[in-house]
Amino acid sequence: MxxxxxxxxxxxxxxxxxxxxxxxxxHAADAETALQNARDVYARxxxxxxxxxxxxxxxTASSPSDAGPFFDPGNDKPYRHPQFYKVPRGVKSx
Amino acid sequence: MSDAPxxxxxxxxxxxxxxxxxxxxxxxxxGPILEEDIALANISLDLLGQASLLLHLAGQVEGEGRDEDxxxxxxxxxxxxxxxxxxxxxGDFGFTMLRQFLFDAWSYHLLDALGRSSHADLAAIAAxxxxxxxxxxxxxxxxxxxxxxGTEESHARAQAxxxxxxxxxxxxxxxxxxxxxxxxxxxxxxxxxxxPPWEAMVRDVLGRATLAxxxxxxxxxxxxxxxxxxxxxxxxxxxxxxxRSHPGAKW
Numbered sequence: 001m002x003x004x005x006x007x008x009x010x011x012x013x014x015x016x017x018x019x020x021x022x023x024x025x026x027h028a029a030d031a032e033t034a035l036q037n038a039r040d041v042y043a044r045x046x047x048x049x050x051x052x053x054x055x056x057x058x059x060t061a062s063s064p065s066d067a068g069p070f071f072d073p074g075n076d077k078p079y080r081h082p083q084f085y086k087v088p089r090g091v092k093s094x
Numbered sequence: 095m096s097d098a099p100x101x102x103x104x105x106x107x108x109x110x111x112x113x114x115x116x117x118x119x120x121x122x123x124x125g126p127i128l129e130e131d132i133a134l135a136n137i138s139l140d141l142l143g144q145a146s147l148l149l150h151l152a153g154q155v156e157g158e159g160r161d162e163d164x165x166x167x168x169x170x171x172x173x174x175x176x177x178x179x180x181x182x183x184x185g186d187f188g189f190t191m192l193r194q195f196l197f198d199a200w201s202y203h204l205l206d207a208l209g210r211s212s213h214a215d216l217a218a219i220a221a222x223x224x225x226x227x228x229x230x231x232x233x234x235x236x237x238x239x240x241x242x243x244g245t246e247e248s249h250a251r252a253q254a255x256x257x258x259x260x261x262x263x264x265x266x267x268x269x270x271x272x273x274x275x276x277x278x279x280x281x282x283x284x285x286x287x288x289x290p291p292w293e294a295m296v297r298d299v300l301g302r303a304t305l306a307x308x309x310x311x312x313x314x315x316x317x318x319x320x321x322x323x324x325x326x327x328x329x330x331x332x333x334x335x336x337x338r339s340h341p342g343a344k345w
Contacts, residue, residue, distance in 0.1 A: 005127070026129050029240070036233055037129035044136050 007056040008034040010041070012025075012048035020052055099275040100152035101156040102175070103282060105165070106272075106318055108148030112166055113326070114197060116333050117184050126187055131297070133233060137194070140226040146221045167337035171327050172320040178313075179262040181326040187231030188241050188251040193259055195234035199295050200266045200288070201227050207283035216281065216345025235299045249304065256300070257308050264312025266292070270319075 005027040023042040028034035028039040038074040043051060062070055078084045118138035127130025149162035160168075180197060184190050205227055209218035243251040267285040276282040300307055316322070337343075 027127060028129070032236055033240075036133065036236065039229075040133040040136050041129055044132070 005029045008038070008053045009056050009059060010038040011052040011054070012038075012042055013050040014047065015049050017049075021051070023048075025056060026053070096157040097155045099272045100216075100234075100281065101152045102272045103276055104148050104152035104155060104216070105175040108145045108152055108162075108165070109174050110139040110180055110197075110342070111148065112145035112313060113176045113329065114180035114194075115139070115145060116329060117159055117180065117301055118181075118190070118194070120184050121190065126344055134190075137230050137233065140223075140230065144219070144223045144226070147222075151215055151219065163337065167334045171330055174317075174320065174322065174326060174330070176322075177262070177265050177324075178315075178317045178323050179265060180324055181317075182259075182262065183325055185255065185258075186251060188248065189252070189255040189258070191234055191241060192236040192252060192255040194230070195238045195299065196259060196263055196296065198227060198234050199299075200263075200292050202231050203288045203292050203295075204283070204285075207288060211282065212280035219296040238305070239303045242300070242305040251253050252303070253305055257310070260308040261310050261313045265315040265317060268315045268318055272318075 006029070007025050008028055008031075009025050010023045012023040015021045023038075026034060026037040026041055028037050031053060035051060038051050038053050042048065103109065115138045118134050118141065121131065121134040121318040123131065125134055145166070146162050149165045153160040153162060153165055179193065182193065185193075197237075202224070205220045209217055209224060211217040238252065243249070243250045244252075267289045269285050273282060273285065277284060297307055
């Protein structure tokens with residue numbers, strides 16, 4: 001591990017202006033080279049108009065064992081989803 | 095229609111990028127890390143694309159029916175017009191990056207000036223290539239900073255590469271009657287005017303990289319008139335063998 005450069009998570013923003021999405025990760029010694037590596041690996045074919053790189057170590061993730069308590073309770077409460085409610089006629093987007 | 099000075103000039107521009115692109119492609123699968131391997135291949139492809147546009151235009155301007163493939167694969171060594179700097183073997187990663195930086199900084203200034211050429215097609219190619227070169231320059235100068243101001247070994251290797259490369263940069267601003275003819279028509283810039291800004295940019299980055307600019311004398315020039323080092327022939331043999339073994343093959 002010690003001879004590996006730190007890992008960075010790469011987020012790309014597609015050309016249509018939608019939000020940044022996780023694209024993958026790169027190894028790099030510092031932020032500038034992480035940005036360049038991200039460009040070369042994930043945006044070289046014009047896939048993005050903007051890039052974020054974040055040190056992987058800065059991300060706090062939920063663990064697989066959290067899945068039950070975190071996510072299951074939402075499944076049996078359909079009224080928490082907007083689809084539960086009827087959309088008034090004539091409304092194009094809510 | 096035929097314009098001998100212009101087709102000659104376009105060969106110079108195109109061959110620089112074709113030969114340097116080939117040298118970079120030799121790193122494919124041998125880069126120090128996966129990400130850098132992709133970066134080098136990427137820059138190589140940019141240079142190849144630029145060469146393709148420039149040689150295509152050279153063939154058009156020449157008016158003898160040669161396209162970019164004919165020019166790339168069917169000319170022999172003495173008909174290549176590239177700088178000797180770009181044909182030198184790739185060396186270690188430090189040598190490759192130092193060479194790339196010296197060339198990128200030159201190309202950046204040259205393409206910027208050619209973007210204002212009175213020849214519309216050349217100006218358009220230069221404008222497109224300049225966008226790519228800005229990225230190449232950023233990439234190579236960041237590496238020069240890290241290698242020069244890095245570990246004891248990376249500094250020693252970068253300095254050795256610079257010492258070896260510096261004398262070859264004398265050819266960058268080489269000009270002859272081809273330039274004179276085209277300058278008179280506003281097609282190309284006076285290369286002498288590009289050398290001071292190039293040198294200022296190069297000295298700034300090398301200084302921050304704690305690398306000492308050598309005072310070694312410049313070498314003889316000759317690439318622009320087809321005199322090359324022993325290395326170009328080997329490079330061309332590899333680059334041209336498939337096209338020459340299967341003339342006209344398609345895929």
